[in-house]
Amino acid sequence: MPLPDLPQDAWRGIFFGDSRTARKLPLDARELLSRALDFWGDPGLKRDTRTALLGFAKSALSDADQSWKKAQYPVLVLNALRMLVAVSPDYQTC
Numbered sequence: 178m179p180l181p182d183l184p185q186d187a188w189r190g191i192f193f194g195d196s197r198t199a200r201k202l203p204l205d206a207r208e209l210l211s212r213a214l215d216f217w218g219d220p221g222l223k224r225d226t227r228t229a230l231l232g233f234a235k236s237a238l239s240d241a242d243q244s245w246k247k248a249q250y251p252v253l254v255l256n257a258l259r260m261l262v263a264v265s266p267d268y269q270t271c
Contacts, residue, residue: 202251204241206234209251213258222267230261 202209210231214220222230234254241250262268 202255204238204247204251206231206238206254209234209238209255210258213255213262216259217262217268220262220268222262222265226265226267230258230265233261234258 202212210227213230214222237254237257238250241247
């Protein structure tokens with residue numbers, strides 16, 4: 178699957194986060210996974226891969242026990258999910 182054609186600032190946001198979106202993201206693992214999949218055009222990942230990604234998101238978000246973490250962790254988790262989707266075996270082509 179080809180990578181989406183994105184402007185340079187969008188690529189920076191994928192890998193380094195964009196603090197401007199911190200307040201717009203929910204502290205919800207399923208929603209963040211859905212957004213990460215939507216970002217890549219909803220690739221056909223296997224159920225096991227989706228389960229592993231969801232488990233990662235839930236585990237990472239469960240550490241958000243302070244207000245600053247509740248604001249920043251969703252951004253970090255979303256960016257991590259985007260990268261993990263891109264490097265998942267289901268997304269790779271030979």
